[in-house]
Amino acid sequence: MSPISLVFQLLSCFIFLFSVATSQSILLPTDPLVHLSSVDPVSYNYPVIGIVSHPGDGASGRLSNATNVSYIAASYVKFVEAAGARVVPIVYNEPEETLLEKLRLVNGVLFTGGSAKTGPYFERIKKVFQIVLDRNDAGEHFPLLAICLGFELVTKAVSKDNNILERFSAQNQASILQFVDNAATNISIFQRFSPQLIEKLSTDCLAMQNHVSGISPQRLQTNDALSKFFRILTTTPDKNGKIYVSSVQAYNYPVTALQWHPEKNVFEWGVSAIPHSEDAVLVSQYVGNYFISEARKSSTRPSTKKVLDNLIYNYAPRFSGAIGRGFDEVYIFQ
Structure with a gap:
């Protein structure tokens, strides 16, 4: 083949390939067909969660024994942040006007575990719980997640019976979850779980329990x-085989209460019973993602400056894991 023929053949090939490439539509990133098409205009993508603090320092007085001290375990904060939200601490013994102002900044509330079942703390939990119900009754989607002690105090508040709780042996125990019926996995906090993970929850000890009530x-x-x-x-079942309710969801409100601790599987390491397997971590992540997805439905759009002024980033966590069994980190308020 002569050099001229070779050049002509290569040129013809190039023209063919160019014509094929230019005959197809190429969508650039700025093309309106390919950006923002899947964004939900109703969903709020800057959700803020109010976490109510608990009396004490979370370390049996070894970090602070002041009478007015309260704390939030950092695992709850990380649990919320990992699902795409920020946290405003609701310090339980702040003045009521401060409490109300902070609640106007948040898109949902979390009640933590702990031990204080009576007194000013319980009264403040009842107050916040009623505000959650009132805001939902007024038409706002305003979710609550109550964990362990939170479950117990909401139970007392709804029943209006301070003696409703029973004694169980479920301290430092990883456990299964027995599902009441299949429908519960489709309309609840478990709706994002795969059938395989639901099955594992029923057979493997993936839920961390730590309660006596x-x-x-x-x-x-x-x-x-x-x-x-x-x-x-x-x-x-507790350690003696006695059956207790471990997960509930309200019929008419976005209120979920768990007797177990989804935050511990990922963010607490001080107790050997806490499950840290990949499946256990998935359980925590799905619960957190569900809760924050509910908070994204809130119609509250707070002032950016007021949110920034009240975020938990204004406080520094304290490392408590080296002083004994308990939380790895805590935020202390006094």
């Missing part, structure tokens, strides 16, 4: 106020 299915179902307010999602 709770409520049995029989007592919840026979209490008129509780049975009308909450649907039982899961139950769990």
Whole structure:
């Protein structure tokens, strides 16, 4: 083949390839067909969660024994942040006007675990719980996630019975979750879980328990106020085989209460019973993602400056894991 023929053939090939490439539509990143098409205009992508502090320092007085001190375990903060939200601490013994102002800045509330079942703390939890219900009744989607002690105090508040709780042996225990029916996994906090992970929750100890109080299915179902307010999602046996309610969801409010600790699987390391397997971590992540997805439905659009002035970033966590079993880090307020 002559050099001229070779050049002509290469030129013809190039023209063919160019014509094929230019005959197809190429969508650039700025093309309106390919950006913002999947954004939900109703979803709020800057959600803020109010976490109510608990009396004490979280370390049996070894970090602070001041009478007015309260704390939030950092694991709850990280749990919320990992799902795409920020945190405003709701310090339980602040003046009521401060409490109300902070609640106007948030798109949902989290009640933590702990031990204070009576006194000013319980009264403040009841106050915040009523505000959650009132805001939902007024038309705002305003979710609450109540964990462990939070579960117990909401149970007391709904039933209006301070003696409703029973004794169980479930301290430092990883456990299964027994699902009451299949429908519970489709309309609740478990709706994002795969069937395989639901099955593993039923057979593997992926839920961390740490409580001595709770409520049995029989007592919840026979209490008129509780049975009308909450649907039982899961139950769990304690160390003696005694069955307690471990997960509930309100029928008419975005209120979920868990007797177990989804935040610990990812962010707490001081107790060997806490499950840290990949499946256990997935459980925590799905719970957090569900809760924050509910907060994104809130219509509250707070002032950016007021949010920044009140975020938990204005405080520094304290490392507490080296002084004994308990939380790895805590935020202290006094």
